[in-house]
Amino acid sequence: MEESRNTPALILNRQNYKENDTLVTIYSKNFGKLNLVARGTKKMKSKLAAHLEPLVLSDLMILKGRGRDYIGAAVLRKSYLNIREDLNRVYYVGKAINLFNRLVKEEHPDERLFLLITRWLDILDEKENNLSKEDGELLFAFFAFKLLAELGYQPELYHCLSCGKEVKAGKNSFSFKNGGIIEETCLDKKEYLELRYNGGILAVSDNCIKLLRFITDNKFASAEKLRVDQKSMKELSNFVNNFINFIV
Ligand SMILES: [Zn+2]
Structure with a gap:
C-alpha cells in the first residue's frame, strides 16, 4: 500500500x-x-x-x-459558482488568491490561514447582488489586512511607534518598515530622516486610521455594516496597495 x-x-x-x-x-x-x-x-x-x-x-x-x-x-x-459568474468578484478574488500565493510559504501548515481564505471566499460567494467596485475594494482591504496580521505584520494603530503615546487626531504617518503610526512631532526625529526620504512612510488621515482599526478589530462579515465614502475608500485602497508593495 x-x-x-x-x-x-x-x-x-x-x-x-x-x-x-x-x-x-x-x-x-x-x-x-x-x-x-x-x-x-x-x-x-x-x-x-x-x-x-x-x-x-x-x-x-x-x-x-x-x-x-x-x-x-x-x-x-x-466550486464557488457565484464568484465565477460575477466579473468584479472574479477580479477581487483573483487579486486575493494571488497575494495569498505570493506571501504564504510552502510547508508551513497553519489551519488559521486555511480558515481565513475559505471564510472570505464564502462571504464573497454568498453575497446576493453583484459586487460593486467599492465593496470589492473594501473586502479586499479586509482580506489583505487580516492576512498580513496573520503572517506577523500586525500593525500598531493605537500608539505612536516612537514615543509610545496614544495616537491623537491630527497629522499622523504610517511607517511600512516599522509597521505602525508615527505622530508628526516624532517623525521629525533624526532616526526617521532616512525613512522619510526613502519612502515607506505614508501620511494617514484620521478617517483612514479609524477604518484600519475597524478592519483590524472586526470580522469579515462586519464589512457589510461599513459605509465608506469614496474619498476614504480611495485612501484605504492606496494604503493597502502601498503596504503590500512594501512587503512583497
Ligand atoms: Zn510619538
Missing part, C-alpha cells in the same frame, strides 16, 4: 508540467501550501482535472512520488 495523506484543500494555481501532467499549487487544511503533480490532467477528458481547477475546494488524497508528491484522488467540495 502506498503511503497516502488526506486533506481538504483550496486550489490556488495550476500550470503545465511535463507531457501530460500539470503542477497544482494548493493550500491545504492539514499540510499548508504544497505544489503537487496531477498526472494525466492535460487530457481534455480527465475527470480529475475538473476537481483541480483554481478556486475549487476539494478533498485530496496525496501520494508520495519519487520526486514530487502527486494527487491520487480529488473529490470536489465547492
Whole structure:
C-alpha cells in the first residue's frame, strides 16, 4: 500500500508540467501550501482535472512520488459558482488568491490561514447582488489586512511607534518598515530622516486610521455594516496597495 495523506484543500494555481501532467499549487487544511503533480490532467477528458481547477475546494488524497508528491484522488467540495459568474468578484478574488500565493510559504501548515481564505471566499460567494467596485475594494482591504496580521505584520494603530503615546487626531504617518503610526512631532526625529526620504512612510488621515482599526478589530462579515465614502475608500485602497508593495 502506498503511503497516502488526506486533506481538504483550496486550489490556488495550476500550470503545465511535463507531457501530460500539470503542477497544482494548493493550500491545504492539514499540510499548508504544497505544489503537487496531477498526472494525466492535460487530457481534455480527465475527470480529475475538473476537481483541480483554481478556486475549487476539494478533498485530496496525496501520494508520495519519487520526486514530487502527486494527487491520487480529488473529490470536489465547492466550486464557488457565484464568484465565477460575477466579473468584479472574479477580479477581487483573483487579486486575493494571488497575494495569498505570493506571501504564504510552502510547508508551513497553519489551519488559521486555511480558515481565513475559505471564510472570505464564502462571504464573497454568498453575497446576493453583484459586487460593486467599492465593496470589492473594501473586502479586499479586509482580506489583505487580516492576512498580513496573520503572517506577523500586525500593525500598531493605537500608539505612536516612537514615543509610545496614544495616537491623537491630527497629522499622523504610517511607517511600512516599522509597521505602525508615527505622530508628526516624532517623525521629525533624526532616526526617521532616512525613512522619510526613502519612502515607506505614508501620511494617514484620521478617517483612514479609524477604518484600519475597524478592519483590524472586526470580522469579515462586519464589512457589510461599513459605509465608506469614496474619498476614504480611495485612501484605504492606496494604503493597502502601498503596504503590500512594501512587503512583497
Ligand atoms: Zn510619538
